[in-house]
Amino acid sequence: MQIGIPRALSYYNFYPFWYGFFSNLGIEIILSDPTTKQTMSTGSSFVVPETCLPIKVYVGHIINLLDKGIDKIFVPSIQSIAPKIYNCSKIRGLPDLIRNVIKRNFTIIEATLDKSEKNQGLYEFLAQAVKPFGITDMEKIKQASKNGWKVYNNFHVMTRSGIPYKKALKYAIENKVIITDTSKSYPINVAVIAHGYNLYDERVSMKIFDKLEKLDVKVYTADALTIEQMKEGLNLMHSKLYWANEYEITGAAAHYISNRQIDGIITINAFGCGPDSLMLERISRFAAKSKKPILHLSVDEQTGEAGFVTRIEAFIDMLYRKKRSNIINKIKVNRKDKYTDITCRDLI
Numbered sequence: 001m002q003i004g005i006p007r008a009l010s011y012y013n014f015y016p017f018w019y020g021f022f023s024n025l026g027i028e029i030i031l032s033d034p035t036t037k038q039t040m041s042t043g044s045s046f047v048v049p050e051t052c053l054p055i056k057v058y059v060g061h062i063i064n065l066l067d068k069g070i071d072k073i074f075v076p077s078i079q080s081i082a083p084k085i086y087n088c089s090k091i092r093g094l095p096d097l098i099r100n101v102i103k104r105n106f107t108i109i110e111a112t113l114d115k116s117e118k119n120q121g122l123y124e125f126l127a128q129a130v131k132p133f134g135i136t137d138m139e140k141i142k143q144a145s146k147n148g149w150k151v152y153n154n155f156h157v158m159t160r161s162g163i164p165y166k167k168a169l170k171y172a173i174e175n176k177v178i179i180t181d182t183s184k185s186y187p188i189n190v191a192v193i194a195h196g197y198n199l200y201d202e203r204v205s206m207k208i209f210d211k212l213e214k215l216d217v218k219v220y221t222a223d224a225l226t227i228e229q230m231k232e233g234l235n236l237m238h239s240k241l242y243w244a245n246e247y248e249i250t251g252a253a254a255h256y257i258s259n260r261q262i263d264g265i266i267t268i269n270a271f272g273c274g275p276d277s278l279m280l281e282r283i284s285r286f287a288a289k290s291k292k293p294i295l296h297l298s299v300d301e302q303t304g305e306a307g308f309v310t311r312i313e314a315f316i317d318m319l320y321r322k323k324r325s326n327i328i329n330k331i332k333v334n335r336k337d338k339y340t341d342i343t344c345r346d347l348i
């Protein structure tokens with residue numbers, strides 16, 4: 001039994017769960033290959049140009065799985081994750097979108113999760129996901145779900161302790177929990193706020209983690225936070241939960257904006273994303289009020305790496321200068337009479 005899972009959209013949030021769940025039922029997962037330029041251009045050729053980049057990438061991954069000969073592909077419709085908390089219309093209508101744009105012969109496993117409706121909770125969703133494999137025993141499904149949560153929770157224990165996403169995912173899949181020392185301090189701390197699919201897809205985010213590491217910047221993400229911390233963030237902004245991914249965007253951003261250790265915020269969003277444009281507007285206002293520098297990066301399939309890097313470098317350079325002048329001002333205030341000509345480089 002094999003199921004194809006596109007390495008896109010919900011993969012970046014829920015793959016540890018899918019892995020624990022499907023493998024417990026003896027279903028082998030075949031993943032599409034990591035995103036390339038070809039994935040993007042293939043996906044783009046199937047949809048209208050106005051479609052956001054993550055959906056184009058998703059379509060490209062489905063084609064990749066079909067080209068590998070996979071004939072059952074998991075395309076969930078995650079409508080709402082809690083009563084009246086919704087995903088965007090593209091994620092909600094994903095199976096219909098795929099059926100309409102890809103006219104090839106394959107089975108779309110289109111389980112629906114809609115916690116705003118009766119009888120469309122997690123177990124119903126999981127039962128739909130494995131029905132095409134002839135698995136209907138609810139006890140087995142519940143047991144597999146437990147295993148899914150185990151892998152998922154192990155993954156989050158590691159990300160919350162500061163283990164990078166890729167490593168945490170690898171360990172969780174190997175059924176390991178490895179916590180290493182991540183307390184190394186850096187001169188600049190930045191929070192990068194984005195949906196998992198814009199952040200951890202290295203082609204979409206253009207390896208932003210590596211670029212920031214080279215600039216001696218420590219990166220924080222929503223995955224390092226607990227739900228309670230993100231809820232607190234929403235409260236600080238007096239913002240209500242409406243979008244399904246509001247925690248990882250608004251909640252995480254507000255948390256880091258209010259954290260004095262964080263020097264600046266970088267957001268990455270897909271050009272033309274409706275929910276993000278609303279959330280980012282509120283985040284920008286809160287950042288301005290809190291005097292926290294913020295850089296918005298918008299991506300589509302035309303985004304060039306050179307421009308992306310230049311903007312990041314300029315932003316980080318500004319953070320270094322801001323930090324130096326803050327330190328110098330403090331020294332001037334504290335040691336008015338003995339102020340020495342200590343250099344900026346000495347300070348950071």
Ligand code: SF4
Pocket residue numbers: 052053054055088089090091195270272273274275276
């Ligand atoms: S939330 Fe935005 S980026 Fe994500 S699929 Fe919906 S429109 Fe696209």
